Amino acid sequence: MSFAWITAIKELKRRMREPATFLLWLAIPLLVCLLLGLATGSRGGKATPPRVHLLIADEDATFLSGMLVGSFSQGALGDFFRVENVDAAEGQRRIERGQASALLVIPRGFGQALIDRRPTRLKLVKNPAQRILPEIAEQTLEILADGAYYLQEIFADPLDMIRRAQARSGADISDRDVASVAISVRHAIGGAGRYLFPPALEVNVTHPASSSSDSGPDRMTSIGLLFLPGMVFMGLFFTSQSLSEEIWLEREHGTLARLAIAPSSLLAVLSGKLIAAFVVLGLLAAGALGGGSLLFDLPAARIPLAAAWSALAGTALVALLLLLQLFAPNARAGSVLTSLIGFPLLMVGGSFFPLDTMPSFLATIGRLTPNGWALTRLMELLRSEAGPVEILPPAAILLASILVLLFVAGRRAQIIAGGA
Amino acid sequence: MPESMIEIENLRKEYGDLVAVGGISFEVRAGTIFGLLGPNGAGKSTTISCISSLIRPTSGEVRIAGHDIRRDSVAARRHLGLVPQELALYEDLSAAENLRYWGAAYGLRGRQLQQRLASVLEAVGLADRAKEPVKRYSGGMKRRLNFACGLVHEPRVLLLDEPTVGVDPQSRVRLLELVRQQAESGTAVLYTTHYMEEAQGLCDRLAIIDHGKIVAEGDLAQLQAMLGEKDLVRLSGRFDPAVVAARMERIDAAEIVQLENDSLVLALPRAGRALPEIFEAAAEAGAEIRETTISRPSLETLFIKLTGRELRE
Numbered sequence: 152m153s154f155a156w157i158t159a160i161k162e163l164k165r166r167m168r169e170p171a172t173f174l175l176w177l178a179i180p181l182l183v184c185l186l187l188g189l190a191t192g193s194r195g196g197k198a199t200p201p202r203v204h205l206l207i208a209d210e211d212a213t214f215l216s217g218m219l220v221g222s223f224s225q226g227a228l229g230d231f232f233r234v235e236n237v238d239a240a241e242g243q244r245r246i247e248r249g250q251a252s253a254l255l256v257i258p259r260g261f262g263q264a265l266i267d268r269r270p271t272r273l274k275l276v277k278n279p280a281q282r283i284l285p286e287i288a289e290q291t292l293e294i295l296a297d298g299a300y301y302l303q304e305i306f307a308d309p310l311d312m313i314r315r316a317q318a319r320s321g322a323d324i325s326d327r328d329v330a331s332v333a334i335s336v337r338h339a340i341g342g343a344g345r346y347l348f349p350p351a352l353e354v355n356v357t358h359p360a361s362s363s364s365d366s367g368p369d370r371m372t373s374i375g376l377l378f379l380p381g382m383v384f385m386g387l388f389f390t391s392q393s394l395s396e397e398i399w400l401e402r403e404h405g406t407l408a409r410l411a412i413a414p415s416s417l418l419a420v421l422s423g424k425l426i427a428a429f430v431v432l433g434l435l436a437a438g439a440l441g442g443g444s445l446l447f448d449l450p451a452a453r454i455p456l457a458a459a460w461s462a463l464a465g466t467a468l469v470a471l472l473l474l475l476q477l478f479a480p481n482a483r484a485g486s487v488l489t490s491l492i493g494f495p496l497l498m499v500g501g502s503f504f505p506l507d508t509m510p511s512f513l514a515t516i517g518r519l520t521p522n523g524w525a526l527t528r529l530m531e532l533l534r535s536e537a538g539p540v541e542i543l544p545p546a547a548i549l550l551a552s553i554l555v556l557l558f559v560a561g562r563r564a565q566i567i568a569g570g571a
Numbered sequence: 572m573p574e575s576m577i578e579i580e581n582l583r584k585e586y587g588d589l590v591a592v593g594g595i596s597f598e599v600r601a602g603t604i605f606g607l608l609g610p611n612g613a614g615k616s617t618t619i620s621c622i623s624s625l626i627r628p629t630s631g632e633v634r635i636a637g638h639d640i641r642r643d644s645v646a647a648r649r650h651l652g653l654v655p656q657e658l659a660l661y662e663d664l665s666a667a668e669n670l671r672y673w674g675a676a677y678g679l680r681g682r683q684l685q686q687r688l689a690s691v692l693e694a695v696g697l698a699d700r701a702k703e704p705v706k707r708y709s710g711g712m713k714r715r716l717n718f719a720c721g722l723v724h725e726p727r728v729l730l731l732d733e734p735t736v737g738v739d740p741q742s743r744v745r746l747l748e749l750v751r752q753q754a755e756s757g758t759a760v761l762y763t764t765h766y767m768e769e770a771q772g773l774c775d776r777l778a779i780i781d782h783g784k785i786v787a788e789g790d791l792a793q794l795q796a797m798l799g800e801k802d803l804v805r806l807s808g809r810f811d812p813a814v815v816a817a818r819m820e821r822i823d824a825a826e827i828v829q830l831e832n833d834s835l836v837l838a839l840p841r842a843g844r845a846l847p848e849i850f851e852a853a854a855e856a857g858a859e860i861r862e863t864t865i866s867r868p869s870l871e872t873l874f875i876k877l878t879g880r881e882l883r884e
């Protein structure tokens with residue numbers, strides 16, 4: 152057996168030792184699907200998702216901290232979280248008594264730090280007796296934190312204005328300042344920002360403004376086909392990101408260096424990691440698509456091929472993210488870098504907001520993004536517009552990209568293994 | 572004479588302005604243990620990394636079993652086993668799974684791998700807990716496993732980078748015994764350490780490295796001869812260096828190794844008998860002495876004599 156396969160088996164073994172993480176990756180898109188199913192009154196309506204009981208101590212009490220609290224209780228996240236406002240001491244007592252899943256403390260100065268674009272720290276206390284629910288709280292918070300960084304970038308202009316206005320007039324901000332900030336915020340939102348927020352998603356849940364509703368059978372326009380593939384891709388993205396972050400552990404634990412000096416090549420090692428990623432992503436995609444098909448009545452026969460395609464696309468994504476991680480100076484930068492590239496692609500490429508419901512010029516751009524392109528192929532597979540034969544050339548393209556990325560990553564890994 | 576398994580010529584590694592290894596040469600023969608002895612930051616790990624091709628030297632040659640590590644890299648690496656200074660293990664896998672994986676990285680498969688696994692686990696005393704995940708091991712057990720991973724493929728050249736740092740005394744004795752066994756079976760061992768006693772008891776040949784340079788090399792007897800029969804006398808207190816230096820030089824056969832405001836180190840034969848004379852000289856020079864120690868010739872005293880510094884900071 153070649154060393155690539157041996158590495159793949161080792162990686163899978165390690166993944167299986169962490170079933171909680173595994174389930175979580177699966178849970179995010181599936182829960183979203185379930186919610187969509189509930190919201191749109193499709194079948195399976197009796198099941199309710201588990202909710203995370205989250206205590207929040209907002210010591211900052213500013214507009215921005217309020218927004219963070221709100222993001223847990225409104226929109227798509229609101230269905231995962233039951234939020235209760237407490238003060239920090241009481242929250243701590245209740246966590247110790249096991250009366251909630253987690254306690255989030257937003258420190259004084261949080262809002263100002265965000266405005267100043269300074270790093271700031273949130274504190275999350277997890278209930279040690281629970282496993283999955285506090286984990287969901289933590290993951291969500293991390294995603295929001297990356298999102299906040301991203302928002303700081305998008306809203307750099309308005310934030311700048313607020314800061315300058317503050318500097319000019321202390322705490323008082325004049326009406327004129329507010330007006331110009333508002334205009335500039337609108338401007339920013341008019342850009343990419345519009346598609347970032349869960350509310351945008353929600354509006355479209357209740358009004359599925361499908362452009363293709365009169366051009367095909369009912370199923371095609373069903374909520375499932377509209378949202379499920381994008382959700383699956385979102386889940387694959389988060390999973391791929393975690394899988395690519397593995398390389399930092401290999402670096403920190405010295406195992407990458409040990410591999411780099413063995414006679415087997417790092418190319419074999421990275422190939423093994425990608426094979427393992429393919430299996431993991433395939434299982435997740437099959438689970439998500441399978442679950443989705445039960446909810447939305449999709450034909451089960453199309454699931455295996457669709458899952459295999461999703462896994463291949465996800466593997467190409469892992470290869471790309473892995474390469475980015477190998478060029479990042481540290482793990483934190485790697486995480487931000489992959490998010491900075493991933494989130495806009497997810498947004499434009501139809502994962503936050505279905506391609507079919509986007510304005511046509513945006514949808515055209517969206518289909519040209521790599522993930523939008525792969526997502527369109529997945530749609531075709533699920534709609535039976537494409538079968539095994541039609542999917543072969545795109546699969547060959549993906550495979551070729553994977554090989555190119557792999558080769559570059561192998562060279563890069565050899566260079567940085569020595570700590571350079 | 573046994574075959575030369577590690578040959579290093581003028582090895583040099585620079586990081587910008589910093590010279591981590593400044594052109595060193597030595598060789599290690601089959602069946603012998605070569606000690607590279609030096610304080611933290613001397614360049615030991617950098618040397619090991621260059622030998623194992625983990626980092627590219629700025630200049631110089633490295634040959635493993637006759638294969639150039641750059642030009643003939645795969646052949647050279649096949650003979651190499653490395654036990655890195657930091658643990659390099661998969662903590663979520665068991666000892667057996669780790670060993671199987673590292674063995675596979677060196678091309679071992681099937682029965683051969685299984686046999687090596689069993690014998691290595693036995694040797695490091697982990698056979699009865701081989702199936703447990705490594706994260707449940709004690710520090711000493713992890714060290715032993717880290718060691719085992721470096722020799723599961725029976726390398727002819729073994730590089731050990733401070734393998735006993737942070738190891739409990741029991742595990743330490745066991746590790747040193749294992750190193751000896753490896754050498755007895757014909758392996759060439761390069762052993763770095765900053766523990767004098769360890770190097771003294773273990774190594775057939777020694778090089779003392781400081782600031783990236785080898786300041787002395789030889790077997791134990793040769794190194795001790797460099798020091799001569801001189802003891803080291805260390806005085807701490809308050810000194811006026813210029814006055815003290817002038818006065819001490821008059822003491823017969825005494826050599827000033829180090830002299831600062833608060834400490835003075837002298838090398839001289841039969842220091843015990845010369846103590847009254849030293850105290851008298853110190854008093855005449857107006858020095859105030861708080862503490863005095865005498866050490867017999869050893870690698871430790873040799874290091875101080877060669878570099879003017881203590882080995883352990």
Ligand SMILES: Nc1ncnc2c1ncn2[C@@H]1O[C@H](COP(=O)(O)OP(=O)(O)O)[C@@H](O)[C@H]1O
Binds near residue numbers: 589618
């Ligand atoms: N990657 C690196 N970049 C810059 N300097 C380094 C790097 N690695 C080691 N050094 C420096 O090289 C010198 C030798 O380090 P090292 O070989 O680790 O010493 P030792 O193993 O003897 O303690 C030290 O001054 C160290 O700071």
Ligand SMILES: [Mg+2]
Binds near residue numbers: 612615616617656733
């Ligand atoms: Mg070192």
